Amino acid sequence: MADAYGSDYMTIVDEDGTEFELEVLSSLEYNGINYLAVVPAVDVDEDADLEVSILRSVEEDGEPILCAIEDEKELETVYNLIMEQLYEEDEEE
Numbered sequence: 001m002a003d004a005y006g007s008d009y010m011t012i013v014d015e016d017g018t019e020f021e022l023e024v025l026s027s028l029e030y031n032g033i034n035y036l037a038v039v040p041a042v043d044v045d046e047d048a049d050l051e052v053s054i055l056r057s058v059e060e061d062g063e064p065i066l067c068a069i070e071d072e073k074e075l076e077t078v079y080n081l082i083m084e085q086l087y088e089e090d091e092e093e
Contacts, residue, residue, distance in 0.1 A: 037082045
């Protein structure tokens, strides 16, 4: 698999026990909350559009849980901050 965005991978399990492997593009702490920008970790054509998901990382019973961001303003703010961070990393390379 090409490391176009990095090499941080994680496996998550949904409520039904189905496992998904994700590539972490970026992480960000904002207002004391950790956020991750992830894409499915699959071999794809480099020109293919990948759907980026922004997830909030919270702790529940001492374990990290990833959850969707339901507040549109929060999602838009975090998305913009993560995209700025990713573009800055691209410019540095």
